[in-house]
Amino acid sequence: MIRSDTFPAPRSVYMDCSATTPVDPEVLEAMLPYFSEVFANPSGAYSLGRQARRALEEARAAVAGILGCRPEEIVFTSGGSESDNLALRGAARAMRDAGRGAHCLSGPIEHEAILATFHDLEAHEGFDLTVLDVDHHGQVAVDQVVAAVRPDTVLLSLMLANNEVGSLQPVAAIGAALRPRGILVHTDAVQAGAWVDLDVDRLNVDLLSLSAHKFYGPKGVGVLYVREGTPLVSCQTGGGHEFGRRAGTENVAGAVGLARALELTQSDREAACIRAAGLRDRLISGLAAIDGVVLTGHPTERLAGHASVCVAGVPADALILGLDMRGICASSGSACSSGKVAASHVLTAMGVDAELARGALRLSLGRHTSAEDVDHVIAVLTALVPRLRAVARTVAVGA
Numbered sequence: 001m002i003r004s005d006t007f008p009a010p011r012s013v014y015m016d017c018s019a020t021t022p023v024d025p026e027v028l029e030a031m032l033p034y035f036s037e038v039f040a041n042p043s044g045a046y047s048l049g050r051q052a053r054r055a056l057e058e059a060r061a062a063v064a065g066i067l068g069c070r071p072e073e074i075v076f077t078s079g080g081s082e083s084d085n086l087a088l089r090g091a092a093r094a095m096r097d098a099g100r101g102a103h104c105l106s107g108p109i110e111h112e113a114i115l116a117t118f119h120d121l122e123a124h125e126g127f128d129l130t131v132l133d134v135d136h137h138g139q140v141a142v143d144q145v146v147a148a149v150r151p152d153t154v155l156l157s158l159m160l161a162n163n164e165v166g167s168l169q170p171v172a173a174i175g176a177a178l179r180p181r182g183i184l185v186h187t188d189a190v191q192a193g194a195w196v197d198l199d200v201d202r203l204n205v206d207l208l209s210l211s212a213h214k215f216y217g218p219k220g221v222g223v224l225y226v227r228e229g230t231p232l233v234s235c236q237t238g239g240g241h242e243f244g245r246r247a248g249t250e251n252v253a254g255a256v257g258l259a260r261a262l263e264l265t266q267s268d269r270e271a272a273c274i275r276a277a278g279l280r281d282r283l284i285s286g287l288a289a290i291d292g293v294v295l296t297g298h299p300t301e302r303l304a305g306h307a308s309v310c311v312a313g314v315p316a317d318a319l320i321l322g323l324d325m326r327g328i329c330a331s332s333g334s335a336c337s338s339g340k341v342a343a344s345h346v347l348t349a350m351g352v353d354a355e356l357a358r359g360a361l362r363l364s365l366g367r368h369t370s371a372e373d374v375d376h377v378i379a380v381l382t383a384l385v386p387r388l389r390a391v392a393r394t395v396a397v398g399a
Helices: 025-034 047-067 080-097 112-125 142-148 171-181 252-267 269-288 316-324 345-349 371-398
Strands: 074-077 103-106 128-131 153-157 184-188 207-211 222-226 293-295 306-311 360-364
Touching (some): 047 074, 047 252, 080 112, 080 153, 080 222, 103 112, 153 171, 171 184, 269 293, 269 371, 316 360
Parallel strands (some): 103 128, 103 153, 184 207
Antiparallel strands (some): 207 222
16 A cells, blocks of 8 residues: 655646646636627628627737748647648648649657648558658657658658657758758647747748647637648638638637737747746756656757656556646646557657556646646655555566
8 A cells, every 4th residue: 555644745736738738817818808799700791790800810910920920821720630630631632733742751759640640641642651760869860851852752740849758859950951852841839839939930841830728828729830832722621711721710719819828928938948947957857866767858959848757667547646646737648649558659769668668757847837846746756656666566466
């Protein structure tokens, strides 16, 4: 039995901001009028509809200002997964239909919204996919990307920051290498929205995906940036919304919330990153002192608020449950794939031993995280890990 008197007093600590973040009060306040007072369809020709349309276009302009692009290059979607699907399916099909080719490039540690979409295009529409290797930090080398290019290569998709281990990819350098070759570059920037400069010209990308709930905005709304001149066919038929790229009545309140959330997070991003990185490093240092805890992802080139480790001899579900019983919310990786027993495809692609990978733990910080929270988590895990490891050994012997 695991005694509770050896653990710090319970307190509520949220350490899963990579999964989702709470809606900022200012964001909620900005959204409220568009649920009640200005509720009209933004396609309506009457004054109430025009008010809704004006709010939608102001939100679009605000997002464009942060990304350094034109408002017409911003497409509002239902979230990151839809943005990824539209980018990949829409661009790949358009390039193939233009006779450019049907070969695509991506990495092995992408979110399932990327990998599953590419595999579907490969299985059902005749596209050819090359999956690049990553090193033990989870990064793709620029030279490897260039070497994989073929005459019929039309599209590369590489995430800006990994959701499970936090490693940053050299997207800007890769984009610079591919631009002269006429290859479209998409980046899934969903995890990076609160932490990274999103200027699309500096990133050298043609398409970029975001999701509001990762940076203190509402769930159910996202963005796809589409550079002017980028071939893209709509994957959702119906009306001519979003410049003909995405049919369906726009989520005005969601778009307003996304824009306000992005403004708030990007306005103090540098200071927030410095603060979060200090807490992250404090957390990683404390976890490293626990026997059998191994850091995953790049030690420095990672998201400021992201810490990920593997705990030898302890299954992830036991870790998550043990932390939850002590008021700590954490994850074993992507929230979209939580509950899976098998080792993460991200960690196995990085060369992490499958048995060790089953003890994956992700702790992601936010603007609310304090030094006291970090110290509490370290103290809890310092006491919890040895006890869970002993239980796991007892179960193994009994089996």
